[in-house]
Amino acid sequence: MQRFSSPKHFFEMSAKLIPWFAVSALLLGVYGFYMGLFVAPTDYQQGESYRIIFVHVPAAWMSLFIYVVMAISAAIGLIWQIRLADTIAAASAPIGAWFTFLALVTGSLWGKPMWGTYWVWDARLTSELILLFLYFGYMALQSAIEDQRTADKASGLLAIVGVVNIPIIHYSVEWWNTLHQGATVAKFDKPSMHIDMLIPLLVLAVAAKLFYATMVLVRARNEVLYRDRNRRWVRELIEKL
Amino acid sequence: MNKRSKRKLLVVMVVFGVAVATVLSLTALQENLQYFYSPTEVKAGEAPDSREFRIGGLVVAGSVERATEGLLVSFDLTDNAKIITVEYSGILPDLFREGQGIIALGAMNGSGTFVANEVLAKHDENYMPPEVAAALKAAEHK
Numbered sequence: 001m002q003r004f005s006s007p008k009h010f011f012e013m014s015a016k017l018i019p020w021f022a023v024s025a026l027l028l029g030v031y032g033f034y035m036g037l038f039v040a041p042t043d044y045q046q047g048e049s050y051r052i053i054f055v056h057v058p059a060a061w062m063s064l065f066i067y068v069v070m071a072i073s074a075a076i077g078l079i080w081q082i083r084l085a086d087t088i089a090a091a092s093a094p095i096g097a098w099f100t101f102l103a104l105v106t107g108s109l110w111g112k113p114m115w116g117t118y119w120v121w122d123a124r125l126t127s128e129l130i131l132l133f134l135y136f137g138y139m140a141l142q143s144a145i146e147d148q149r150t151a152d153k154a155s156g157l158l159a160i161v162g163v164v165n166i167p168i169i170h171y172s173v174e175w176w177n178t179l180h181q182g183a184t185v186a187k188f189d190k191p192s193m194h195i196d197m198l199i200p201l202l203v204l205a206v207a208a209k210l211f212y213a214t215m216v217l218v219r220a221r222n223e224v225l226y227r228d229r230n231r232r233w234v235r236e237l238i239e240k241l
Numbered sequence: 242m243n244k245r246s247k248r249k250l251l252v253v254m255v256v257f258g259v260a261v262a263t264v265l266s267l268t269a270l271q272e273n274l275q276y277f278y279s280p281t282e283v284k285a286g287e288a289p290d291s292r293e294f295r296i297g298g299l300v301v302a303g304s305v306e307r308a309t310e311g312l313l314v315s316f317d318l319t320d321n322a323k324i325i326t327v328e329y330s331g332i333l334p335d336l337f338r339e340g341q342g343i344i345a346l347g348a349m350n351g352s353g354t355f356v357a358n359e360v361l362a363k364h365d366e367n368y369m370p371p372e373v374a375a376a377l378k379a380a381e382h383k
Contacts, residue, residue, distance in 0.1 A: 043369065043370070044371040044373070046364065075252055115334060115363065116359075116360065121276075123274050160256055164259050164263045175274075177277045177297060178276050181364055181366040192366045194369040194370055194373060197369075
């Protein structure tokens with residue numbers, strides 16, 4: 001465990017993993033978008049406009065997924081004091097924030113033609129917006145506090161506390177009357193989606209996860225170097241260049 | 242208790258405390274978090290009568306009446322239990338049609354009609370090709 005979580009070991013391992021994640025994300029992404037945008041049938045109700053689902057839903061799933069990864073990493077960092085876990089959490093936040101932003105923007109663009117409005121303050125949309133602010137809060141704490149350990153503690157605690165928002169986002173469409181419709185795929189029931197539409201959606205969801213894996217490793221590598229800039233292994237690395 | 246389990250306990254307690262606080266405040270805010278009321282709730286007097294509120298339901302088939310001139314339209318809204326008539330003057334969203342779920346913002350007038358100044362369409366969570374939808378509908382009518 002000690003060796004596995006050492007920044008130096010991570011730096012070497014991640015270099016080998018990144019190409020695999022990147023290439024598979026690209027291949028699945030291209031296949032998924034091709035199937036979703038050109039091959040999947042039109043929708044009986046929404047016509048061609050529904051195709052924005054292939055961006056909106058993977059982005060929304062990622063916004064929740066990355067937050068959970070970030071919170072778990074922060075908890076591991078806080079409890080077991082593993083510096084690498086804090087690094088992963090810090091590297092995840094901007095990626096999660098971008099996915100949240102993407103989900104909100106595509107949802108808004110979808111809402112106008114279908115619902116008749118860009119934005120409403122219903123429970124689903126509002127709780128997703130709060131998620132974006134949680135990411136912003138985490139990033140703000142990270143950069144506002146000079147001492148790295150204090151920054152990790154404060155922002156990590158915020159990330160952990162914010163986890164209560166995750167089930168609220170997911171169940172908001174069941175607990176309250178919302179303009180946003182209920183879950184299509186993420187429920188204990190048969191997905192309410194035709195199989196030819198569902199497969200590209202799931203492929204893109206996996207592609208998004210691989211994309212995140214790639215990006216978080218790239219970002220965490222930079223973060224590790226920055227955090228350990230005064231340690232010997234980084235200095236040796238620089239001297240070798 | 243060593244330091245590590247103390248920290249673990251702290252994290253668990255913080256999450257638990259915040260979760261309880263959130264549940265309590267959401268329960269207290271229950272009414273404000275409802276985006277709309279159903280016709281049954283409106284008939285039961287649960288909707289506010291002094292201010293605007295939203296009503297949501299399905300447009301009853303065959304109930305849509307358009308004025309010969311102007312944009313005035315009236316239709317019945319149901320939750321498959323109670324029916325409320327809605328009047329609206331304006332442009333309806335593309336998805337508005339009979340049988341469609343919609344949400345209207347407005348207030349009740351004295352005579353039991355809901356006067357809307359905004360109508361939004363709500364779509365369901367089902368996605369399928371038109372042929373499948375037609376086949377399902379045909380099967381339903383058999």
